[in-house]
Amino acid sequence: xxxxxxxxxxxxxxxxxxxxxxxxxxxxxxxxxxxxxxxxxxxxxxxxxxxxxxxxxxxxxxxxxxxxxxxxxxxxxxxxxxxxxxxxxxxxxxxxxxxxxxxxxxxxxxxxxxxxxxxxxxxxxxxxxxxxxxxxxxxxxxxxxxxxxxxxxxxxxxxxxxxxxxxxxxxxxxxxxxxxxxxxxxxxxxxxxxxxxxxxxxxxxxxxxxxxxxxxxxxxxxxxxxxxxxxxxxxxxxxxxxxxxxxxxxxxxxxxxxxxxxxxxxxxxxxxxxxxxxxxxxxxxxxxxxxxxxxxxxxxxxxxxxxxxxxxxxxxxxxxxxxxxxxxxxxxxxxxxxxxxxxxxxxxxxxxxxxxxxxxxxxxxxxxxxxxxxxxxxxxxxxxxxxxxxxxxxxxxxxxxxxxxxxxxxxxxxxxxxxxxxxxxxxxxxxxxxxxxxxxxxxxxxxxxxxxxxxxxxxxxxxxxxxxxxxxxxxxx
Amino acid sequence: xxxxxxxxxxxxxxxxxxxxxxxxxxxxxxxxxxxxxxxxxxxxxxxxxxxxxxxxxxxxxxxxxxxxxxxxxxxxxxxxxxxxxxxxxxxxxxxxxxxxxxxxxxxxxxxxxxxxxxxxxxxxxxxxxxxxxxxxxxxxxxxxxxxxxxxxxxxxxxxxxxxxxxxxxxxxxxxxxxxxxxxxxxxxxxxxxxxxxxxxxxxxxxxxxxxxxxxxxxxxxxxxxxxxxxxxxxxxxxxxxxxxxxxxxxxxxxxxxxxxxxxxxxxxxxxxxxxxxxxxxxxxxxxxxxxxxxxxxxxxxxxxxxxxxxxxxxxxxxxxxxxxxxxxxxxxxxxxxxxxxxxxxxxxxxxxxxxxxxxxxxxxxxxxxxxxxxxxxxxxxxxxxxxxxxxxxxxxxxxxxxxxxxxxxxxxxxxxxxxxxxxxxxxxxxxxxxxxxxxxxxxxxxxxxxxxxxxxxxxxxxxxxxxxxxxxxxxxx
Numbered sequence: 036x037x038x039x040x041x042x043x044x045x046x047x048x049x050x051x052x053x054x055x056x057x058x059x060x061x062x063x064x065x066x067x068x069x070x071x072x073x074x075x076x077x078x079x080x081x082x083x084x085x086x087x088x089x090x091x092x093x094x095x096x097x098x099x100x101x102x103x104x105x106x107x108x109x110x111x112x113x114x115x116x117x118x119x120x121x122x123x124x125x126x127x128x129x130x131x132x133x134x135x136x137x138x139x140x141x142x143x144x145x146x147x148x149x150x151x152x153x154x155x156x157x158x159x160x161x162x163x164x165x166x167x168x169x170x171x172x173x174x175x176x177x178x179x180x181x182x183x184x185x186x187x188x189x190x191x192x193x194x195x196x197x198x199x200x201x202x203x204x205x206x207x208x209x210x211x212x213x214x215x216x217x218x219x220x221x222x223x224x225x226x227x228x229x230x231x232x233x234x235x236x237x238x239x240x241x242x243x244x245x246x247x248x249x250x251x252x253x254x255x256x257x258x259x260x261x262x263x264x265x266x267x268x269x270x271x272x273x274x275x276x277x278x279x280x281x282x283x284x285x286x287x288x289x290x291x292x293x294x295x296x297x298x299x300x301x302x303x304x305x306x307x308x309x310x311x312x313x314x315x316x317x318x319x320x321x322x323x324x325x326x327x328x329x330x331x332x333x334x335x336x337x338x339x340x341x342x343x344x345x346x347x348x349x350x351x352x353x354x355x356x357x358x359x360x361x362x363x364x365x366x367x368x369x370x371x372x373x374x375x376x377x378x379x380x381x382x383x384x385x386x387x388x389x390x391x392x393x394x395x396x397x398x399x400x401x402x403x404x405x406x407x408x409x410x411x412x413x414x415x416x417x418x419x420x421x422x423x424x425x426x427x428x429x430x431x432x433x434x435x436x437x438x439x440x441x442x443x444x445x446x447x448x449x450x451x452x453x454x455x456x457x458x459x460x461x462x463x464x465x466x467x468x469x470x471x472x473x474x475x476x477x478x479x480x481x482x483x484x485x486x487x488x489x490x491x492x493x494x495x496x497x498x499x500x501x502x503x504x505x506x507x508x509x510x511x512x
Numbered sequence: 513x514x515x516x517x518x519x520x521x522x523x524x525x526x527x528x529x530x531x532x533x534x535x536x537x538x539x540x541x542x543x544x545x546x547x548x549x550x551x552x553x554x555x556x557x558x559x560x561x562x563x564x565x566x567x568x569x570x571x572x573x574x575x576x577x578x579x580x581x582x583x584x585x586x587x588x589x590x591x592x593x594x595x596x597x598x599x600x601x602x603x604x605x606x607x608x609x610x611x612x613x614x615x616x617x618x619x620x621x622x623x624x625x626x627x628x629x630x631x632x633x634x635x636x637x638x639x640x641x642x643x644x645x646x647x648x649x650x651x652x653x654x655x656x657x658x659x660x661x662x663x664x665x666x667x668x669x670x671x672x673x674x675x676x677x678x679x680x681x682x683x684x685x686x687x688x689x690x691x692x693x694x695x696x697x698x699x700x701x702x703x704x705x706x707x708x709x710x711x712x713x714x715x716x717x718x719x720x721x722x723x724x725x726x727x728x729x730x731x732x733x734x735x736x737x738x739x740x741x742x743x744x745x746x747x748x749x750x751x752x753x754x755x756x757x758x759x760x761x762x763x764x765x766x767x768x769x770x771x772x773x774x775x776x777x778x779x780x781x782x783x784x785x786x787x788x789x790x791x792x793x794x795x796x797x798x799x800x801x802x803x804x805x806x807x808x809x810x811x812x813x814x815x816x817x818x819x820x821x822x823x824x825x826x827x828x829x830x831x832x833x834x835x836x837x838x839x840x841x842x843x844x845x846x847x848x849x850x851x852x853x854x855x856x857x858x859x860x861x862x863x864x865x866x867x868x869x870x871x872x873x874x875x876x877x878x879x880x881x882x883x884x885x886x887x888x889x890x891x892x893x894x895x896x897x898x899x900x901x902x903x904x905x906x907x908x909x910x911x912x913x914x915x916x917x918x919x920x921x922x923x924x925x926x927x928x929x930x931x932x933x934x935x936x937x938x939x940x941x942x943x944x945x946x947x948x949x950x951x952x953x954x955x956x957x958x959x960x961x962x963x964x965x966x967x968x969x970x971x972x973x974x975x976x977x978x979x980x981x982x983x984x985x986x987x988x989x
Contacts, residue, residue: 081685208558210910210965245961407884407940409911433687434886434940436913463884463911463940465961484722484942488687 065428072429072502075360076495080433082354083491089346090483092120093405096346097336097478104164105330105373106138106304113329117309117345117370124353126311126368134383136306136373139164141333142297145270146173147239151283151290158280159273160239161251161334162296163223164376165258166269173295174198174236174268180284184221187229195234198292200284201226202241202277205468212464213403216243216471220254227269228259237268237294241277243468249275250473253332255376268296308380312367313352315501321364323500324398325351325493328374328446335476339467342478343405343486345370347460350490351497362501364396371446374402378445385449397456397500399493400444404470406462407485408434408492412441414448415456419504423456426499435492437461456504460493542905549906549979552837553972557910559831560968566823567960569597570882573823574813574955581641582807582850583615583781590806594786594822594847601830603788603845611860613783613850616641618810619774622747623650624716628760628767635757636750637716638728638811639773640700641853642735643746650772651675651713651745657761661698664706672711675769677761678703679718679754682945689941690880693720693948697731704746705736714745714771718754720945726752727950730809732853745773785857789844790829792978798841800977801875802828802970805851805923812953816944819955820882820963822847824937827967828974839978841873848923851879855922862926874933874977876970877921881947883939884962885911885969889918891925892933896981900933903976912969914938933981937970 065073083089096116103109114131121129147160162168176196181187182203187194201222205215219241226238242252251271258266272280283290309329315321327344331337348368355362372380388395399411410430413420420440427438442448443457451457462485470476542550560566573593580586591608598606624637639645653673658664659680664671678699682692696718703715719729728748735743749757760767786806792798804821808814825845832839849857865872876888887907890897897917904915919925920934928934939962947953 080687084684207561207961210557212961407942431913436908465884465965466959469959482943482946484684484689488942 069429072499075498076429078358079354079494079498080491082357083350083487083494084484086357087350087487087490088353089350089486089490092346092349093338093342093481093486094478097338097342101336102333103329103331103337104139104333105136105306105376105379106301110306110330110372114307114309117329121309121311121349121368124349125356126352127314129311131307132310132383132387134306134308134372134380135303136379137165137376138301138304139376140299140301142168142299145296147270147292147294149280149283149290149292151287156279156283158276159249159251160270160276160294161253162298163240163256163269163271164253164332165256165300166227166296166298167266168297168299169237169268169295173293175291175293176236177289178284178292180281184225184229187226190230191233194230197235198237198239198294199226199230199235200239200280202281204241205245207245212245212468215245216468219243223254223271224256225259227256227267228261231258231265231267232261235267237270239270239272239292239294242271242274243471244274245468247274247278249273250475252472253334254472268294270294270296306372306379308372308384309370310367311352312365313355313362315364316361317363319365320394322367322393322395323364323497324367324369324395324447325497326369326371326446327401328372328380329370330373330375332375332472334472334474335470336478338476338478338481339404339470340472340476341374341402343481343489344401347401347405347486347490347493351494354490354494360498364501366497366501374445381446381449388450395450395455397458397504398443398447398450399458399460399496400447401460401489401493402444402446403460403464404462404467405481405486405489406466408488409463410435410437410439410461411496412439412443412459412461413456414441414443414451416453419456422503423458429499430495433488433492456500458496460489462489546906549976552975553906555835556831556971556975557968559834560827560964560971561961563834564827564964564967565830566827566963566967569823569826570815570819570958570963571955574815574819578813579810580806580808580814581616581810582613582853582856583778583783587783587807587849591784591786594806597826598786598788598845601826602833603829604791606788608784609787609860609864611783611785611849611857612780613856614853615778615781616853617776617778619645619776622773624747624769624771626757626760626767626769628764633756633760635753636726636728637747637753637771638730639775640717640733640746640748641730641809642733642777643704643773643775644743645774645776646714646745646772650770652768652770653713654766655761655769657758661702661706664703667707668710671707674712675714675716675771676703676707676712677716677757679758681718682722684722689722689945692722693945696720700731700748701733702736704733704744705738708735708742708744709738712744714747716747716749716769716771719748719751720948721751722945724751724755726750727952729949730811731949745771747771747773783849783856785849785861786847787844788829789842790832790839792841793838794840795982796842797871798982799844799870799872800841800974801844801846801872801924802974803846803848803923804878805849805857806847807850807852809852809949811949811951812947813955815953815955815958816881816947817949817953818851818879820958820966821878824878824882824963824967824970828971831967831971837975841978841982843974843978851922858923858926865927872927872932873982874935875920875924875927876935876937876973877924878937878966878970879921879923880937880941881939881944882958882963882966883943885965886940887912887914887916887938888973889916889920889936889938891918891920891928893930896933899980900935906976907972910965910969933977935973937966939966
């Protein structure tokens, strides 16, 4: 062993040195003002990585409260939790904003299987949020497999008395998994309405994930304009069970599926957005909002969706406090209630802002998971979009290369108007739909550094928006 | 529920559409030839994501063989495994290349604790690779904590009869975790030699990880030029135990540590690199090598280090075959033996290439884990570096933004010369040192899509190198 070559150790050091060199070259291209910004952004990242609180907040929320559906006792606990942690950060003010939210309960665990040639095969399913229950003794019927809403609609009366099985998979060749989700989620949202009107007994929808595994992924569905008498139960089926069922149908088109679910829509509940702010030193009446959503689904603990988003949003203000950054405009953190089941919190926030004539100049939402930072999507006018894109050189050293036009997020998008700059935080998407709305969305799936780098990315974006955005754009609200 | 707002669903679709638009804008800036390349790269990614075999190969290797230290029976099994999977891909030729490797065995599980004021506290430790054992009844001694090799050397005779505790942590403010590793690993490699010559009884080195957890991370160490009589046992301690020990020392500087380890250096063994190739259609005598290392440490299953690297390397050739891409030059995959304990395989490969006057025009190594793609580091002459950087626009749509100068990797760097273009594949580094050389480096830590995107990134780089590199540069070997 003593004659061991050192080249492999040297290789690492060479990599490290070269990387430092590369960063240096980039920073020499900065103006004096940009160098100040680069130094402040470095401080923001250092603070997040050395003194960040987001990981412990998330651990507390996900393990001591866990899943927190709109209207549930856990959601009410989460509101109190949110108020407490915001107060601990020492914000200038913290308050609750009322919002009306749906209250759907899952009830007893669902049961599903298919029977083919006398053989019974269990299927991992779960009711979709907002769905009605099956009759007490369940439904049992033959199955028609379809790939699209159009195909389902064209069944017409053939759907009557049948269970319709929506089985279009994610397009795994799409690099951003949100694009694959966007290409499939219509089955989950609109599938039941499309065939309920033709007398189908239920719908079963392939789970929204890239994986083949045995976890059903819940999520919201809607009945649209069909009369209540045509509402039919809607369930998600794991991708593994979907593959099995599809195979079973090829072998025996007359196999029967049994489905029993016990969910209920209870009367709407009063709930709250949790809000806190640091008052602006120059323009306290101008607001930049940063947030995520406090509610989650019930199967997991709502870690990546969207526990990470809210703790990162609060961390932005914690970092500002810790570094004594005095924002020119008011920076407001919002833990929105009910993103998952209708956006009650988002509506309440936007309506209140309109009523009280609050001036929002920008917003940043984190609702795409807590994975390693990749960039931001911008929903803004041309001038402000160009301004944000010009910050790329300040953000690229932290892996934030994708500064592109795109949507911001469900909770802040109701604030959209010509001079409001809305931004979505975009972490890496590859693992997100492994956990989204499933039992797997738990704290252990979140990496501490990835979470903290996300907080710092968001704090850097808010720092730059606060410094440059207002002066850059006349406010005409 | 029927009045539910659709804005949250629309928000997703808007994001998806905008992302597509953005990609389109970029692709219109490409030349006709670049458009061909972009289309071929798209095919490469589609193939990896839809028909990739790397995930199943990795599952087989890590779960059926597991950890495979140089010289071990498992490493010999891994050689046979490598030969078999290469043959299954249908390469033009597959062979084994002899290499002499060390054979260090861990022996019975290590024991360590500290005793302070009569209270015993267990410590999670493991012997470092290449270390000698303690005496049969272990060592027990007072401890001196240091942060640097220099500080340890300056102890001089004060080290005699003591256990030296190297406790410099990772600098977590460094964004690339390999830079933090590079800044600490000298403690592990050179710590024992620095104090062995002054009569210290043993060294305990803080594990090389960003985390505070209870897993010791092994890795290689060396005794350098000190006489064999001064060799002392070297162990890694988990970061949690290191924090505890440091705290204990502050409370009681005279506490004693007990350490027992049972490792042994056995005589060198004959082992093999596993090699396969697709012969070039135009310049079969010119070689581009792609590889990772087949050996691993023993505590985990060698999943991220470097099971992912070898399955990705073989996948490159599988993708070429599947897409009927006929390389102009010979593309050779190498599963290098013994990267971890001295580079015996890398030396054997480089020496054989020299002896037989093989002409290498390029190389690509994957030995930084199987996480989501970020880019490549380039170790090449100026012209070729510029050429590789010009491919950024073809690679950026896949998240490959960091195309920068830097080292390639321990196994291919011995091939370095003026006209050989060496490249390191660089996935995201945030999670890597959670697993590196520890019991946590298991198959479940690898994400299928991230692994496959890495294979496709590497295949795209090899495709471009094969097409452009040789014509671009006169070979003067």
